[in-house]
Amino acid sequence: MNMRRTTIKDVAEAARVGVATVSRVLSGGSASPETRERVLTVAAQLDYRPSALGRNLRQQRSGGIGLLLPDITDTFYGRLADGVLACARSAGEPVILGTTGDDEEREAELIGMLLEQGVDRVIAVPSGDSEIWAPTLRAGLTTVFAHRNAAGRDEVPSVLADDRTGVRTAIDYLTGLGHRRIAYLGGPGQKQRLAAFRQALGALVDEELIVLARGTRDSAYAAAAGLFQHRPDLTAVLAGGNLLGEAAVLAARELDLRVPRDLSLVMFDDVPWAELCSPPLTVIAQPARDIGYRAAELVLRAGGRRPRGVLLPTELIVRGSCGPRGTSRSPR
Amino acid sequence: MNMRRTTIKDVAEAARVGVATVSRVLSGGSASPETRERVLTVAAQLDYRPSALGRNLRQQRSGGIGLLLPDITDTFYGRLADGVLACARSAGEPVILGTTGDDEEREAELIGMLLEQGVDRVIAVPSGDSEIWAPTLRAGLTTVFAHRNAAGRDEVPSVLADDRTGVRTAIDYLTGLGHRRIAYLGGPGQKQRLAAFRQALGALVDEELIVLARGTRDSAYAAAAGLFQHRPDLTAVLAGGNLLGEAAVLAARELDLRVPRDLSLVMFDDVPWAELCSPPLTVIAQPARDIGYRAAELVLRAGGRRPRGVLLPTELIVRGSCGPRGTSRSPR
DNA sequence: ACCCGACATGGATACGTTTTCATGCATCTC
């Protein structure tokens, strides 16, 4: 009953060779054809499965990829994770998932856990900035940032969506429709996106129309509702993520703002329900899955090299949530 | 530059004790107060972090929890994963995530990977049936099924939503509204739910109104559209998951069926966008996050015992997608 | 015929930890 698992030693004995030879055969080292075949046969017969534990200890690293996301509940990160998993699976590497909740402290804690586990490859959507990631890099972890990059960590390669162009085309679209008072509803860690918004809007930028929420649904809704109530003169809003967009739709409905008649809405990130909304939401689609996949490729292929980052294209998908600027809704 | 990481041996030397003592102190074993303090001080000074690699090899098991889900893109599983992660984090255990795509072969492959990694605790939404999980159990893994349980694996504890009651109340609600031809749009691995549907409907059940899709969006849409076109006399549909519900809404819109006037719709699983839909969707809410959390609790607390499964309540949330049966829409 | 290189092979070692076992010391009991 108390079966010990078959080890490399068992295989070696059964094949009448040394353990070193078995190890070589299984890791693709050189061996004579007949020996190789015999070892493989015996290994298959005994249903031998190499123990990752032994191997990991020996080579001082647990294969596997650490994946640190703000929130696995958000479909954007879900798709990103899916991409990572797809790539990791093709490489036979396990993925250790952790969620940071956009909290630096939790992020640091998770990094510590990964270090302890001997994980030496990490894909992260960074929440914290420079000093949190410093020990990680010093410890020799190959790290790739996805979706956004940590401030002051330019040496870490990153896989990003082309936020700048995405924001610009969205703003161009809105201004082309006649909108002038355009609000930005942002989330945590989107300095890049916010900067692009400011730049694209140029002289039209109104700091009061820029609102930042934390990562939760409640916070997003509060930010949206507050914005709409405080500044009834705005005619368009760019939501910097699907959570923010959801909040905007909800808040608009609550305040009896009709979309797109009273309020034009563009949302970052295309999600399935964007089409189900009425009106269907105009969105800036991001290749979330590709971001994950490419990040995984980078972190796996990195043979000590420090590859250059990747910028993936975004796409403005026009549906029905934007219209020409009507009369301002504030002075009825 | 070539810093070796500090090991337990370094700590032992610096504290002028044996490695065994250090190990004991750090694992909460007995030691004299002064020794304990000295060891702890030195360990903190050297920033010693025990290597999970060494420990895992020694005790022949890598802590950590394997989590096998059909699709991390589906928000239901996203929430479930979130629950698992929350519980695992409080226990300091890493979580290895794998997605099966509801494919038995991939599931078996992932199980193999977990075994190789030395993972001895698994939470799974099982796709395959009995024989796939047999080796897993024989290998001594403590396993907990979540959301559904594998056919013929009654010995595995499971954490389920109370599908039976959920379906029954939904059907009662629909029949109360006068509906008689009620369709069921199901996904993979929902035998339980389907059986409940049949039982709740009793004599009204019409086998032609039961359609099963595979796990993908395309398949779900095809199933829904096919059903609606083939049987224009149906007046209500129960979608067995948020993916199916999404497909139903989409297909209904495509075929110009107005909800709830022409078609009443109840969807399993409450998702944020259910409220954004127009009309807002009436749903059977499942405590997805709790399912994950409880499953993690079970798999962690299981001290060799084989705990009894858990059944969590569902809740019918009435919104606007169901109405009284109108005139049948087929003979215009 | 001899030497040298190439190659296959197996023994031994190290990876960092936990745990068992034996030892030594102090205290308690009769």
Next chain:
DNA sequence: GAGATGCATGAAAACGTATCCATGTCGGGT
């Protein structure tokens, strides 16, 4: 006071693997 009991402690073994190194063998080149 002697034996028994308890406790803190350290040496050593074990976990399963990959790799270094030495050894043996074969073939080709001079």
